[in-house]
Amino acid sequence: MASAVLDFEKPFVELDDLVQETQRRITEWSPQLKLELRELKRKRIKLYREIYPRLNSWQRTQLARHPERPYTLDYVSVMCEEFTEIHGDRRFRDDPAIVAFLARMGRESLVIIGHQKGRGTKENIYRNFGMPNPEGYRKALRVMQIAEKFGLPVLTLIDTPGAYPGIGAEERGQAEAIARNLYEMSCLKAPIISLVIGEGGSGGALGIGLSDRILMLESSIYSVISPEACAAILWKDKEKAKDVAQALKMTARDLERLKIIDEVVKEPFGGAHRDYKRAAHIVRRVVRRHLSELKGLPVDELIAKRYEKYRGIGVYLEG
Amino acid sequence: MGNDFNEYPMWFKIKKKPQQIITDKRLQIPEGLWLRCKSCKEIIYSKEVERNCDICPKCGYHFPISAAKRLNLLYDNGTFEEFDTNIRPDDPLKFKDRKKYKDRLKEYREETGLFDAVISSQGQIGGYTATVCAMDFGFMGGSMASVVGEKITRGIERAIRDHTPFLSISASGGARMQEGMISLMQMAKTSAALTHLSDAKLPYISILTDPTTGGVTASFAMLGDIIIAEPKALIGFAGPRVIEQTIGQQLPYGFQTSEFLLEHGMIDMICTRKELKQVLVRLFVFFNQK
Ligand SMILES: [Zn+2]
Numbered sequence: 001m002a003s004a005v006l007d008f009e010k011p012f013v014e015l016d017d018l019v020q021e022t023q024r025r026i027t028e029w030s031p032q033l034k035l036e037l038r039e040l041k042r043k044r045i046k047l048y049r050e051i052y053p054r055l056n057s058w059q060r061t062q063l064a065r066h067p068e069r070p071y072t073l074d075y076v077s078v079m080c081e082e083f084t085e086i087h088g089d090r091r092f093r094d095d096p097a098i099v100a101f102l103a104r105m106g107r108e109s110l111v112i113i114g115h116q117k118g119r120g121t122k123e124n125i126y127r128n129f130g131m132p133n134p135e136g137y138r139k140a141l142r143v144m145q146i147a148e149k150f151g152l153p154v155l156t157l158i159d160t161p162g163a164y165p166g167i168g169a170e171e172r173g174q175a176e177a178i179a180r181n182l183y184e185m186s187c188l189k190a191p192i193i194s195l196v197i198g199e200g201g202s203g204g205a206l207g208i209g210l211s212d213r214i215l216m217l218e219s220s221i222y223s224v225i226s227p228e229a230c231a232a233i234l235w236k237d238k239e240k241a242k243d244v245a246q247a248l249k250m251t252a253r254d255l256e257r258l259k260i261i262d263e264v265v266k267e268p269f270g271g272a273h274r275d276y277k278r279a280a281h282i283v284r285r286v287v288r289r290h291l292s293e294l295k296g297l298p299v300d301e302l303i304a305k306r307y308e309k310y311r312g313i314g315v316y317l318e319g
Numbered sequence: 320m321g322n323d324f325n326e327y328p329m330w331f332k333i334k335k336k337p338q339q340i341i342t343d344k345r346l347q348i349p350e351g352l353w354l355r356c357k358s359c360k361e362i363i364y365s366k367e368v369e370r371n372c373d374i375c376p377k378c379g380y381h382f383p384i385s386a387a388k389r390l391n392l393l394y395d396n397g398t399f400e401e402f403d404t405n406i407r408p409d410d411p412l413k414f415k416d417r418k419k420y421k422d423r424l425k426e427y428r429e430e431t432g433l434f435d436a437v438i439s440s441q442g443q444i445g446g447y448t449a450t451v452c453a454m455d456f457g458f459m460g461g462s463m464a465s466v467v468g469e470k471i472t473r474g475i476e477r478a479i480r481d482h483t484p485f486l487s488i489s490a491s492g493g494a495r496m497q498e499g500m501i502s503l504m505q506m507a508k509t510s511a512a513l514t515h516l517s518d519a520k521l522p523y524i525s526i527l528t529d530p531t532t533g534g535v536t537a538s539f540a541m542l543g544d545i546i547i548a549e550p551k552a553l554i555g556f557a558g559p560r561v562i563e564q565t566i567g568q569q570l571p572y573g574f575q576t577s578e579f580l581l582e583h584g585m586i587d588m589i590c591t592r593k594e595l596k597q598v599l600v601r602l603f604v605f606f607n608q609k
Contacts, residue, residue, distance in 0.1 A: 163537075165557030165565045170575055173585050175536035175556035179510060183542055186511035202494070202503060203537045203556070210507045224494050224503040224534075229561075234416035234496065248499045249412050258411065260500045310511050311472065313504040314465035315411035 004067045008059055012051055012270050015044050048269055055219070057245035057254070061227060063219035064198045068273040070280070071130075072099055072114030072157045075197065078280030079287075080105050083112070088139060092172060095136030097128045097160070098208070100143040105284060108291070111147040113140045113208055114157030117198070130199075131164035134177035137207045141181050148190045153291050156194040156208040161226065163204030178207040185210040186310065187303055191294035193287055195265065196220040196252075197272070212306050213290045214261040216252035217279075219271050222261070223250035260313065263290075356380050358551075372592040381549050381592055383529060385431070386438040386455035389488055393451065393596055399442030403473050407434045408466045412499050420497040427458045435466035436491070439474045441483065445600030447607075450478035453488040456530070462495035463535050468505025471539060475512040484522040484603060489540040492558075493533015506538035513542050522606040524599065527554050527577070527586065545602060546586040547595070548577035554586075 005013050022037045055063070063069070076083050076099075083103040087094040101112045117130035140156070147154045163174055185192060185208075192211035200209070200222030216222060225233075227248060231240040249255065252264040265286050272279035294302065352365040358380035368375065372392055373382040391397040414420040428434060436458035441450045452474040454461045471487065478485035494502040516523055525543025527536075529552035537556055540546075548554060555575040563570055573579055580586045590598050 163556065165562045167562065167566065167570070167574070170555050170557070170562070171579075171583050173541075173583070176541040176585060178537040178556070179506075179539070179541040182507050182510035182538055183513060186507065187514045203506065203534055206503055206506060207537075210511070222500060224499050225496050230496050244416075247412065247414055247416070248496070250499065255500055258500065260504060307511055307515075310504060310508045313501060313508055314469045315409045315498070315501060316465045316469055317407040317409050318405055 006059070006062050006066070008051065008055070009063075009270060012044070012047050013274075015040070015047055016270050016274060019044055044269065052270070056242075057221075057248075057251050058227070058242040060219050060251045061221050061245050063271050063273075064221045066198075066271065066273050067119070069198050070272050070276045071119075071159060072112075072116050072197070074276050075157060075280045075283055076101055076103060076112055076114070078277055079103075079284040080112070086143065089135040089142060091138055092135045095128075095133050095139055096126055097130050097132040097164070098136035098140055100139060102146075106288065108153075108288075109150075110153045110155055110291070111143050112155045112157065113143055114197075115160040115205075115208070117159060128164055130160045131162060131201075132160065132204060132207070133164050133166070133169045134172045134174050137163075137177035137181050140208045141184055144185065144188055144190070144192075148188050151190065153191040153193070153294065154188070154211075155287055156192065156211065158194055158196040158200050158205045158209050158222075159198035159220075160201045160204045161199055162201035163207060178203050181207045182210050186306065189299045189303065191291060191297075191302060192306075193290050193294070195283065195287070196222050197283075200250075201226065210306075210310070212294055212302065212309070213263070215263045215265050215286065215290070216255065216261050217265050217272060217283075218252050218267050220252055221245075221250045222252075222255055223248050357382075374592055379550060379591065381529065381551065383456055383490070385457055386433075386453035386488070386490075389453050389528075390438060390440050390442075390451065392592065393444055393599075394440075394442040395444065395446065399440040399451075401438060401440050402477065403439045403470050404434075406466050406469055408464065408498075410497075411465070411501055412497065414497040414499070416497075423459065423497070431455060431457045433458050435470070436461045436463070437467045437470050439470045439477075441477065441481070444596060445603065447600065447603040448481065448483045449486055449599075449603070450474055450481065450483045451486040451488065454490045454535070456490035456492075456528075459495060461489070461491035461535070462493060462502070463491060463505050464495035464498035464502040465505065467495075468502075468508050471505075471509045472512045475509070475516050478521055479516055479519045482519075482521065484524060484606065485516055486524045486526060486599070487539060487543075488526045488528060489531040489535050490528045491531055491533065491535035491540075493535060503534065506534045509539040510542060513539060522602070524602060526595070528552050530554070532556065532558055541585070545588075547588055547590050547598065548580060548586050549595075550577055550589050550591055552577045554580050 019040045080103040083101045099116045103112050115130045118124035118127035193213045194209045194211040196216040227241040227244040231244045255261045268275040268278040354365045356375040359378035361377045373384045410420050437454050439452050525546045527548040531554045577589045
């Protein structure tokens with residue numbers, strides 16, 4: 001698992017690996033090793049606290065895009081007792097960059113829709129690097145309408161560099177597909193929770209992200225434009241992306257402060273990519289908590305509150 | 320044709336008398352100035368272009384025009400009431416690139432006389448009261464941030480309150496970077512507001528002009544009951560340069576033009592600037608039938 005280690009996470013990753021190695025070695029009663037392990041764990045917490053809370057926006061961006069970060073399929077397979085993937089928009093084709101599931105979590109049915117990136121070149125090409133075409137958004141909407149019809153909640157997992165900027169995507173109405181989802185999601189008669197698990201790339205992310213609760217993993221990002229593209233346009237210098245990441249206020253903490261999102265979801269030590277299982281369990285717990293809150297609301301109130309939530313976003317002067 | 324429609328049933332009630340005429344100082348071209356058309360490269364007398372709704376008399380190219388000028392062309396006698404005039408942009412991110420966002424705003428304010436990239440208005444079109452939000456590309460590329468999102472949303476709310484059709488005239492490069500995620504969320508806000516217009520059974524006519532891209536296209540602009548585009552306008556989700564860079568090849572001729580969108584089923588029709596009012600009135604008559 002340690003093939004892609006970022007510079008700033010290196011000291012922690014090395015220590016964390018050592019902790020795990022030591023843990024594995026404790027097969028029989030061995031007081032010496034147990035002491036050693038306890039000491040290592042203490043060091044790990046200390047190091048974690050030194051490194052992670054202080055990560056800057058660019059480092060968060062790197063973590064959000066970490067090639068080993070868990071993707072939608074990884075979460076669904078751990079979080080759900082049962083899940084069935086369903087396909088297609090019934091209009092053009094199935095888009096592998098957005099996946100959809102009829103799932104069971106605890107004793108509840110729900111639908112889960114998420115962007116899906118690939119691991120490795122071959123899978124990434126198949127998944128189009130997690131960049132959906134219009135049919136992905138249309139598939140998502142179709143599945144959300146199934147949820148609405150059967151009175152089930154919707155969970156969307158967001159992780160995309162953006163909607164695909166391609167010829168076919170334009171021909172088939174990328175803009176219309178996203179716009180339609182915003183319109184329909186804003187009045188969908190079912191609770192919707194969205195969680196940014198990695199990259200929230202602009203309209204491509206929002207296209208499945210209009211919801212009753214917007215949650216973000218602590219090392220995920222959500223932005224109107226990628227820092228690289230913004231640097232190229234405003235600074236005429238792609239190298240400025242690091243500063244731009246800061247200026248755009250795109251980390252979970254920044255967006256919590258701006259009251260754009262509802263909650264920052266903690267990640268396991270060293271980030272979600274260090275422990276898929278724990279990450280998925282944390283997410284499951286948080287999602288279930290929000291679902292239980294939302295399920296108590298009559299549907300009219302749910303939609304009215306959703307509307308108010310977005311109606312209130314905007315900072316301007318008046319008078 | 321326009322004024323003949325005064326006799327049609329008054330479904331969109333007239334609430335207030337139009338109060339002000341807005342003219343745009345940028346577009347008062349000095350006398351005797353000659354222009355070169357961007358499309359056919361012909362040299363043309365600027366007065367002639369102006370008289371022709373800013374359309375090239377030689378080739379039909381639609382010159383970009385300001386929001387104020389659009390509204391002047393659209394409303395009966397060029398008069399309309401402007402509302403939400405004191406909503407002004409703030410700087411929620413304290414954003415600074417090579418320039419401060421605040422300074423950029425100030426510059427555009429001086430250049431265009433506008434606080435932000437949209438004018439909200441109400442008035443008579445062929446005798447029908449309509450609520451119209453017109454975007455101005457001259458103000459930071461018509462980008463959508465808090466003020467644009469808020470004014471469009473209030474425009475929709477006003478249309479509902481006054482029981483008028485809602486029109487948007489888009490000209491935009493998309494969501495404004497300088498307000499970050501707050502800009503992106505205006506896509507959600509405006510789209511959600513349109514569901515209320517639908518509930519009130521009021522028509523929404525979206526007019527797309529050159530250029531309309533990004534977050535505006537991917538929200539309210541593509542949600543019209545009827546979508547009309549000006550000829551040869553650039554309309555799309557991603558900008559052509561971004562697409563070229565992504566796919567590593569040149570784009571086909573005519574890609575992302577109004578004509579291309581019509582062919583692909585994304586818009587209802589293409590109207591020249593001169594025909595627009597006539598078409599709108601016809602639509603008002605249609606939608607007004609009980
Ligand atoms: Zn010409």
